[in-house]
Amino acid sequence: AQTVTQSQPEMSVQEAETVTLSCTYDTSESDYYLFWYKQPPSRQMILVIRQEAYKQQNATENRFSVNFQKAAKSFSLKISDSQLGDAAMYFCAYRSWGGSQGNLIFGKGTKLSVKP
Amino acid sequence: DSGVTQTPKHLITATGQRVTLRCSPRSGDLSVYWYQQSLDQGLQFLIQYYNGEERAKGNILERFSAQQFPDLHSELNLSSLELGDSALYFCASSQGQGNGELFFGEGSRLTVL
Numbered sequence: 001a002q003t004v005t006q007s008q009p010e011m012s013v014q015e016a017e018t019v020t021l022s023c024t025y026d027t028s029e030s031d032y033y034l035f036w037y038k039q040p041p042s043r044q045m046i047l048v049i050r051q052e053a054y055k056q057q058n059a060t061e062n063r064f065s066v067n068f069q070k071a072a073k074s075f076s077l078k079i080s081d082s083q084l085g086d087a088a089m090y091f092c093a094y095r096s097w098g099g100s101q102g103n104l105i106f107g108k109g110t111k112l113s114v115k116p
Numbered sequence: 117d118s119g120v121t122q123t124p125k126h127l128i129t130a131t132g133q134r135v136t137l138r139c140s141p142r143s144g145d146l147s148v149y150w151y152q153q154s155l156d157q158g159l160q161f162l163i164q165y166y167n168g169e170e171r172a173k174g175n176i177l178e179r180f181s182a183q184q185f186p187d188l189h190s191e192l193n194l195s196s197l198e199l200g201d202s203a204l205y206f207c208a209s210s211q212g213q214g215n216g217e218l219f220f221g222e223g224s225r226l227t228v229l
Contacts, residue, residue: 044118045206045220091159100172101213102149106159 002027004094006107013082014115020067021077021110023092031097034068034075035104040088048090051075053097079112087114119143120221122207128227134195137224141188141209147171148190149210149218150182154203165190166213194226202228 003026013019025034036048051059051068058066063083067076079086089111093104119142129135141148150162152175161174165184176182179197184190194201204225208218 042222043204044222045208046118047217093159100149100161100164101147101210101216102151102164102208102218103161103172103174104159105161108158 002029002032002094002096002105004092004105004107006090006092006110008110009108010111010113012113012115013079013086015082015084017082018078018080019082019112021079021090021092021112023075023077023107025073025075025092025094027073027094029096033095033097034066035093035095036064036066036075036077037091037093037106038086038088039091039109040085045091049077082114084114084116087112118219118221120207120209120219122205122221122224124224125222126225126227128229129197130229131197131199133197133228134193135197135226137192137194137205137207137226139190139192139207139209139221141190141207142219145209145211145219146188147210147213148184148188149208150176150190150192151206151208152203153206153223154200156200157203159206162192171213197228199228202226 034051038046063080089109092107121140146167162176164172182192204223208220
């Protein structure tokens with residue numbers, strides 16, 4: 001069975017600085033998807049970024065980028081120029097290639113605080 | 117606003133009771149997914165419906181059931197409630213079953229006393 005591990009329960013960053021959230025996963029599959037979701041105090045889960053395992057190029061969405069290391073089974077999220085609105089819980093998630101679109105396996109989450 | 121609507125937002129009930137949580141997907145979305153978020157188990161996928169039919173099952177207990185109606189709204193029924201069922205229940209929707217984005221609602225907070 002696949003597992004997702006986020007080893008940092010809490011992180012803190014100064015506004016305008018850069019922070020990296022860690023995620024490792026375990027799988028025997030060669031094709032899969034990886035995601036980062038943001039859950040602000042409003043509770044709604046918001047997709048931040050996604051990566052297909054077959055793509056060597058790291059995904060980027062504006063200030064958010066990932067460092068995908070397939071051999072190491074590592075998928076970290078880098079947030080540049082942190083803003084107060086980035087404060088939230090961040091969840092790393094895994095999905096099998098052929099599986100249900102919604103059958104995501106989530107990590108326990110990292111709570112990110114942004115200091116003004 | 118994701119366009120996914122969940123009701124009720126908060127619900128308090130007693131052990132042994134039964135509750136129904138409702139989800140209206142985004143306009144045009146055919147797939148609905150249910151998730152449970154608890155302190156013990158974290159976020160878990162429960163079940164998926166596509167255009168009225170069950171498509172995938174996750175860690176859903178036998179005491180729980182769901183359905184999707186012809187108007188595409190979905191209901192999650194939780195029965196014989198236990199203290200451990202206290203959690204945030206999310207609904208998400210997507211257009212199809214492929215690789216499109218999932219859109220989440222704000223969740224229904226269930227407290228079992």
